[in-house]
Amino acid sequence: MRRGLLIGIICCLAVGLIFSGCGKKEEPKIKIGFNIPLTGDIPKVGEGSKFAAEMFKADINSAGGLKVGDKSYQLEFIYEDNESKAQSATAAALKLITQDDVLAIIGPQSSKQAVPSGEICNANKTPMISPWSTNPNTTKDRPYVFRGCFLDPFQGPVAANFATEEFGAKKAAVLFDVASDYPKGLAEFFKGAFEKIHGSGSVAAFETFTTKDRDFSAQLTNIIKSDADILFTPQYYDEVPLIVKQARELGWTKPILGSDSWGSAELMNLCGDDCKGSFFSTHYAAAGAKGATKEFIDRYKEKYGYVPDDVGALTWDSIRLLVQAIQNTGGLTGDLQKDRDAIKDQLAQIKDFAGITGNMTFTPDGDPVKCAVIVKISQAGDFEFYKSVCPQ
């Protein structure tokens, strides 16, 4: 009985395999892998990435497929869940490369997973684009790895310049979590940039706390005493409300500046009125967007019911970059390794690509030269475009 069942299952699988094999031969396909966090700590990030990708795929495939050279291809996207873990992300990358035979991989999103996965993709000579990872190590010395966003060594100076130009700040204060890589790195880049403009000692207070601390009163009292003109705090959306509220209660009336980690819709739910009027640097601004960006936001919102976070927009741009590179090869050979190499070469040559998160030109490291956006939190609680800061 049990044996009969087993044989039955095997037969079914075999028949299924034969048919799916037949299906493949009928129309040529381009397979692209996605290494994204569909579960784990930040499922919203994975969801946003997948939604943007699905929207893109539907556009291309319903219009008859992607034209490369003189042939049309249907797009096939394979989504692998990396559970927001480094080990799962490397396993997912390896599976996409060796089992699914994808041409290229989009993701992972966070630096924690993108740095190790970049190593796997580079070693296996498969092009990878991380839409969201801002850590320099992701692409460093890895010719096959690219990214769709700016880097922290750029974001730090952006904030420093903005504080100087917009508020005429001569002295700055920084409050950050010394036990977390992203805020610590960014705080140091900000300090370096600000002191380059105003001389050493111009960062009058460089105060720290450790993850899970909830009381910042002593540090904020020091910051207020330092007589700084601006407070820069590159923290996540669950700490920002506490920092801002406590600063206001201690009598801080000057501007507060943040970084791209502020950019979650959750921020305003937790912070309420206190965060209104603050600024932060990020990848794009949903409110007040124009042209192609607005079109993307409107379509996404209509389809899925909410305004896309920066991750969705960056994923959209990364897929378009990849598709552009595939088209630029002038025709696929069908030899997987040759095609992967050709795509890598084309990606590295992309110049002045008009993305919805800004224009991009790749450096030899695989990092785009692109502008950052300064967002102002409006009185209605929206993240409004304030100005665009581009690398000189």
Place this chain on the structure above:
Amino acid sequence: MGEFFQNLVNALQYGSFLALIALGYSMVYSILMLFNFAHGDIFMVGAYIGFGIATLLVTLASFGALALPGWLILVLTIIISMFLTSFVGMLVERIGYRPLREAPRASAAITGLMIGIILETGNLALLGAKRVSFPALIESATYDIGGVFVTNKKIMIVFVSIILTLALHQFVTKTKWGMAMRAMAFDYLVVPLMGVSINTIARLTFAIGSALAAAAGILYGVAYPVLEPYMGIIVGWKAFVAAILGGRGSILGAALAGFLLGFIEIFVAMIFPSTFRDLIAYSIVLLILVFRPHGFFGEPYSAKLRL
């Protein structure tokens, strides 16, 4: 000088939480010789229960069904969640500690850790990892007294915690129940022979300790209005340090040590770079314990009696 007074205010607020949580640790430790490591998580549960009640009352008020002013909602929230959280404490005692009363102390200690983890992850499963925002019940008002900024919330927090501490002290020293508790702390083998039920006293101890933790949780939510399931761990450890520092069997000692710990942490951050705050602060605490191993008000014989 203004900076000194500002930090004094900061330390009073921060110390209030440590003091209120330390009371619960101290009582359980004195009476049952137990380290209730789940206490920090009961504090978290209290804050979440308070969040639920406050949200409910605010919603009712916004529909006009029960038009209560904000301060009354806060008072009701504190009272109701103290009441409800005391049952959580009694449940923890009944399930986690009573079956292990005769077991080795280490087993009881890890029970506390496990209950703590169950409460944290249970909350995570129930409400998810999303942070919740404690509703602002009272309009925040800031007073500038000669360059020292004091808010009405801070005054309220310090005031409430001092009142609760004194009330507990009165209860333990002046009432019959309190006397039974003190007797139990003195010797828990002989006192049951006098007709005092150890189960009743243990239940009462956990109920009071948990109610105070709930009050601390709500005040914490008022001061730092972002709640998450792991909020009780670090603050619980620090309050535990305060309870030991205060000395076994001393209510006022635990509260004073809680405030002292707050002062040390805040003033270390004022004088030294804030990166070294806890490093220096807890080195100082260690030094104090070297010279006063039984804490400030602890009685030396009690430890010999039981261990």
